Amino acid sequence: MTDISKWIDNEVKTNDVVLFMKGTPEMPMCGFSGKATQILNHMGVPFKGINVLDSDEVRQGIKEYTNWPTVPQLYVKGEFVGGSDIMMEMFQSGELKQLLTEKAIA
């Protein structure tokens, strides 16, 4: 594992809910990251936002870590849940709530 993969691995495993995003939870810099933030805020889920625009290394590293080409990316208890489209589908179907309940987060 590269250093950046190790760093990402540590972040997603030591924080219950992590969102890799463009911008910050207070100020998302992309519509998709904004949508992902809104879903989590609406559900009252505390999460750690990691701004990929702060570091090219993280921005590239997260794509390789997950084999997923875009941000946002949501992790729950170290497990990749999906991007904003999957988050929205899972939110609307109630699966996201169920997942967070199962993981004892919300």
Add this chain to the structure above:
Amino acid sequence: MAMAAAEIERFIKEALPDASVDIRDLAGDGNHYAATVMSAAFKGKSRVQQHQMVYASLKGRMGGELHALALTTSILEN
């Protein structure tokens, strides 16, 4: 850089020949698309895996020359 909708569809169908692909240009700028992809190949795969299959068909363009592709996948039942 932008990609034409027909080009996106061609890449997806190359990888998933049975797929039914519907692409909408959201902003009319050739850069923000929404795609609905139905394929029998998605059967037994998680949503994440289904999306990864579509991204793989675009051979690295997603997140590069193709900035935004809102994706919905579903399983095509025979």
